[in-house]
Amino acid sequence: xxxxxxxxxxxxxxxxxxxxxxxxxxxxxxxxxxxxxxxxxxxxxxxxxxxxxxxxxxxxxxxxxxxxxxxxxxxxxxxxxxxxxxxxxxxxxxxxxxxxxxxxxxxxxxxxxxxxxxxxxxxxxxxxxxxxxxxxxxxxxxxxxxxxxxxxxxxxxxxxxxxxxxxxxxxxxxxxxxxxxxxxxxxxxxxxxxxxxxxxxxxxxxxxxxxxxxxxxxxxxxxxxxxxxxxxxxxxxxxxxxxxxxxxxxxxxxxxxxxxxxxxxxxxxxxxxxxxxxxxxxxxxxxxxxxxxxxxxxxxxxxxxxxxxxxxxxxxxxxxxxxxxxxxxxxxxxxxxxxxxxxxxxxxxxxxxxxxxxxxxxxxxxxxxxxxxxxxxxxxxxxxxxxxxxxxxx
Numbered sequence: 001x002x003x004x005x006x007x008x009x010x011x012x013x014x015x016x017x018x019x020x021x022x023x024x025x026x027x028x029x030x031x032x033x034x035x036x037x038x039x040x041x042x043x044x045x046x047x048x049x050x051x052x053x054x055x056x057x058x059x060x061x062x063x064x065x066x067x068x069x070x071x072x073x074x075x076x077x078x079x080x081x082x083x084x085x086x087x088x089x090x091x092x093x094x095x096x097x098x099x100x101x102x103x104x105x106x107x108x109x110x111x112x113x114x115x116x117x118x119x120x121x122x123x124x125x126x127x128x129x130x131x132x133x134x135x136x137x138x139x140x141x142x143x144x145x146x147x148x149x150x151x152x153x154x155x156x157x158x159x160x161x162x163x164x165x166x167x168x169x170x171x172x173x174x175x176x177x178x179x180x181x182x183x184x185x186x187x188x189x190x191x192x193x194x195x196x197x198x199x200x201x202x203x204x205x206x207x208x209x210x211x212x213x214x215x216x217x218x219x220x221x222x223x224x225x226x227x228x229x230x231x232x233x234x235x236x237x238x239x240x241x242x243x244x245x246x247x248x249x250x251x252x253x254x255x256x257x258x259x260x261x262x263x264x265x266x267x268x269x270x271x272x273x274x275x276x277x278x279x280x281x282x283x284x285x286x287x288x289x290x291x292x293x294x295x296x297x298x299x300x301x302x303x304x305x306x307x308x309x310x311x312x313x314x315x316x317x318x319x320x321x322x323x324x325x326x327x328x329x330x331x332x333x334x335x336x337x338x339x340x341x342x343x344x345x346x347x348x349x350x351x352x353x354x355x356x357x358x359x360x361x362x363x364x365x366x367x368x369x370x371x372x373x374x375x376x377x378x379x380x381x382x383x384x385x386x387x388x389x390x391x392x393x394x
Contacts, residue, residue: 003098004141006110011067011099014137015091016060018050027051032063032083032091037071039079039379040115041168055090061097063089068098068111073134078123080114082107096137109153112160113145116386160389164382171378174371181364181371188360189313192353196343203338207297211270211334212289213256216248224249226287228261228278233269233293238278248288261287264301266308268294270332274324275317279308294337306350307342309357316342 003012018031027049036043055062063069067083072094083089091097100107113119126139147153202209216227227246232239250256261267267278271292280287289295298304310316323336343350 001147002141002144006100006102006105007098008102010101011061011097012137012141013061013097014072015093015095015097016058017093018048018058018060018090022050022054022058023048024051024054025049027054029055029060029062029088029090032069032089032095034071034073034092034094037069037079037095038081039076040081040112040382042069042081042084044085050090052088055088060090063091063097064099066099066107068100068107068114070096070098070114070140072096072137072140073132076120077127077133077135078114078120078140080111082111094134096140104150105147106150106153106157108157109147112157112386113147113390115383116390117383118387118390119143119145156389160385163385163389167378167381167385171375174375174378177371178368181368185361185364186314188357188364189309190315192357193310193313193315193343196345198344199341200344201338202296202340202342205299205342205344206338207299209294209296209334209338210259211294212259212291214291216256216288216290219248219250219254219256221247221249223247224286225260226284228267228287228289228293230269230272230276230290230292233267233273233276233278238267238280238284250288256288259288259295261289261295262297262301264298264304266296266298266304266311268296268311268320268332268337270294270334270337271330274330274332275311275321277308277312279305294332294334296337300347302347303345303350305354306345309354310342311340316340 006012015032023031029050029052031046031048031050033046033048036046050058050060063083063085065083065086068080069083069091070078070080072078098107098110100110122143122145123135123140126142127133127135128139148156220227224247227248228238229246232245248256261280261284263280263282263284265280267280267289269276269292278293296307298307311320320337320340321332323339324330324332325336345353
């Protein structure tokens with residue numbers, strides 16, 4: 001049996017191809033995305049919409065409560081969950097939808113089977129891609145598996161839910177801890193800048209604010225200078241440890257040379273995930289940015305780190321994003337950044353603020369590392385339970 005057989009009289013299809021231009025924040029149809037697909041649970045975190053009229057125009061497939069959603073991109077590749085909501089929902093093209101209408105198959109059983117070690121091993125045989133693995137719906141449909149009678153399925157579901165309930169509770173507690181850490185970090189930033197009396201707009205304290213160049217693909221290389229893309233910016237740092245890090249080799253007179261980073265520069269995302277902030281330290285050698293990132297070079301780079309922390313704070317973000325523009329695809333202009341405020345304080349005060357933030361954040365980082373390790377262990381335990389269940393040892 002395969003997923004095509006399972007979907008007899010039901011659905012086995014990809015989600016819909018929804019471009020940025022199709023989206024509307026005031027739409028009444030929510031777009032379910034990869035970020036919503038957990039490993040055995042629905043995360044419910046996305047916030048993208050289109051109108052009913054656009055959904056009709058694009059001939060979209062509406063989701064139904066009980067559909068199985070399978071992520072065709074990592075991480076992990078092929079993770080699946082049951083869709084639990086009712087209403088107007090569609091999903092993105094990188095998610096496969098399985099709708100079971102057969103009386104002899106329990107969707108929960110099938111979802112757990114798809115998340116099991118054995119099924120994941122079969123997915124690996126059909127994956128494609130170099131930097132980011134994926135699996136096509138056609139190849140998902142090639143994976144063969146067996147399903148016991150409906151009574152046995154229900155017994156196994158009952159046993160799995162009983163065994164995993166305590167694990168699920170632990171995972172929920174760990175995720176709440178991560179949320180509390182995020183709240184605490186913002187509280188630290190709020191307190192750090194609470195006594196600032198004087199501010200100055202960025203255009204008056206910077207040498208320049210510019211964005212990266214276009215047309216970088218022709219300079220891509222296996223090694224060379226780092227190429228910082230929007231995915232490298234997080235809410236707290238520049239992440240250059242990604243598996244799909246990109247390098248570039250630029251000729252001497254390339255236009256992109258003007259955006260070579262220097263220590264003390266502050267980076268701001270100006271398209272996707274608006275307002276993510278990066279700070280350039282001495283750890284980054286030769287590096288350049290793409291057109292979706294603005295680079296601020298301050299007159300006093302010694303205060304660059306303080307400026308970066310301020311722009312990450314709720315106060316800084318509110319001022320930075322007040323002039324964001326666009327409908328479906330929001331963006332920041334360079335003048336929006338130039339007109340944003342930053343503290344006007346002495347070097348000594350700036351250093352005191354940075355030291356205080358970093359001291360308290362180091363405790364958060366240590367706790368978060370412990371939480372992340374515990375979540376990884378919980379996931380390994382979940383896979384072990386599924387393995388035992390589908391090998392008949394649970």
